[in-house]
Amino acid sequence: MRSVSGSHVPTVPVSAPSVPAVMSVASADGYSGHAHGAAAAAAASSVRVHSTGRGLCQHQATPSCSLIGLHSGRGISSKRHFLLTGQLIPLITGDLSTVSPAGFMIVGPLRSLCKKAPRIFLAMNPQVVFVLGGPGAGKGTQCAKIVENFSYTHLSAGDLLREERSRTGSEFGQLIDSYIKEGKIVPVEITISLLKKAMEETMKKDENKFRFLIDGFPRNEDNLQGWTKVMDGKADVKFVLFFDCSNEVCIERCLERGKSSGRTDDNKESLEKRIKTYLQSTRPIIVQYEKQGKVRTIDASRSVSEVFADVKSIFDREG
Numbered sequence: 151m152r153s154v155s156g157s158h159v160p161t162v163p164v165s166a167p168s169v170p171a172v173m174s175v176a177s178a179d180g181y182s183g184h185a186h187g188a189a190a191a192a193a194a195s196s197v198r199v200h201s202t203g204r205g206l207c208q209h210q211a212t213p214s215c216s217l218i219g220l221h222s223g224r225g226i227s228s229k230r231h232f233l234l235t236g237q238l239i240p241l242i243t244g245d246l247s248t249v250s251p252a253g254f255m256i257v258g259p260l261r262s263l264c265k266k267a268p269r270i271f272l273a274m275n276p277q278v279v280f281v282l283g284g285p286g287a288g289k290g291t292q293c294a295k296i297v298e299n300f301s302y303t304h305l306s307a308g309d310l311l312r313e314e315r316s317r318t319g320s321e322f323g324q325l326i327d328s329y330i331k332e333g334k335i336v337p338v339e340i341t342i343s344l345l346k347k348a349m350e351e352t353m354k355k356d357e358n359k360f361r362f363l364i365d366g367f368p369r370n371e372d373n374l375q376g377w378t379k380v381m382d383g384k385a386d387v388k389f390v391l392f393f394d395c396s397n398e399v400c401i402e403r404c405l406e407r408g409k410s411s412g413r414t415d416d417n418k419e420s421l422e423k424r425i426k427t428y429l430q431s432t433r434p435i436i437v438q439y440e441k442q443g444k445v446r447t448i449d450a451s452r453s454v455s456e457v458f459a460d461v462k463s464i465f466d467r468e469g
């Protein structure tokens with residue numbers, strides 16, 4: 151047994167049931183690194199409690215009590231909280247940069263808790279990276295490469311809208327079609343419901359898939375407000391990946407793509423409108439996130455591999 155960073159974890163009671171004011175988190179015999187896993191789980195910005203543990207448990211340290219944590223495996227630090235059967239437990243601090251690769255971790259036995267909580271399952275909120283940039287800046291191309299190299303699921307808001315447009319019986323098909331051709335931004339209620347559903351379905355299929363690249367969203371103030379209203383507290387926006395590219399290069403790429411894409415908006419007329427919408431509505435959103443220190447800017451005018459080298463170093467760093 152060893153304690154996490156040699157620390158004890160004081161509890162801050164929120165509601166019953168009560169647990170001892172001090173408890174130590176220890177790794178079970180033969181599960182070295184699990185204590186770090188728990189610390190990483192605690193470091194997660196928000197953690198949901200699962201009442202059932204289907205698929206969550208990779209290792210079972212003790213049959214009576216298990217704390218299961220998810221961690222990103224890369225340099226998580228800082229003081230956060232996680233929810234544990236009605237208790238807010240201040241973070242176990244320490245250097246988490248050595249945490250082993252991503253996955254579920256388990257610590258046990260949590261002796262003092264065993265009596266109170268026979269089994270505790272924790273899973274993180276979805277972790278989101280917004281991917282923004284002008285039309286044709288290379289967002290989709292780079293997202294595909296991120297997915298190949300990191301454990302992210304790519305959700306393109308544009309693709310989801312196009313899918314909805316062609317879904318038989320969709321009540322929004324015509325509206326989406328005209329908005330896309332005009333380069334206008336579809337009302338957020340439609341887009342957010344598609345995004346939320348896609349995230350939920352992804353996580354339902356595989357609980358390990360809780361990291362998302364949301365490509366082409368939020369595009370305007372309405373999008374941002376809609377996201378906040380529906381997703382605040384339910385998903386954590388880690389950062390915004392911004393592909394910075396001149397309008398000329400964007401237009402040239404889209405026109406080239408238009409030769410084979412079949413997209414109704416990869417033509418000169420639509421592109422002028424899309425660029426205008428991007429400059430008037432989306433850039434201010436990027437500026438807002440910049441003020442919060444959340445934007446990671448990439449020079450997207452270079453080759454695909456040069457751009458990806460920068461993208462990769464950001465994901466290596468950020469986890």
Ligand SMILES: Nc1ncnc2c1ncn2[C@@H]1O[C@H](COP(=O)(O)OP(=O)(O)OP(=O)(O)O)[C@@H](O)[C@H]1O
Pocket residue numbers: 283284285286287288289290291292308366403404406407450451452453454455457
């Ligand atoms: N770095 C690059 N250099 C040259 N061409 C590129 C580069 N990145 C992407 N492309 C090409 O440019 C076109 C647009 O790329 P992509 O679809 O990835 O852009 P996007 O930002 O997702 O566009 P949109 O927002 O319009 O969906 C594609 O044909 C793609 O192959």
Ligand SMILES: O=c1ccn([C@@H]2O[C@H](COP(=O)(O)O)[C@@H](O)[C@H]2O)c(=O)[nH]1
Pocket residue numbers: 285286306307308309311329330331333334335336337341365366367368369373415424
């Ligand atoms: O959040 C969104 C995303 C997209 N749209 C509309 O779709 C087109 C195409 O989007 P791409 O990201 O280029 O695939 C875009 O011009 C908008 O009309 C949207 O309304 N909201």
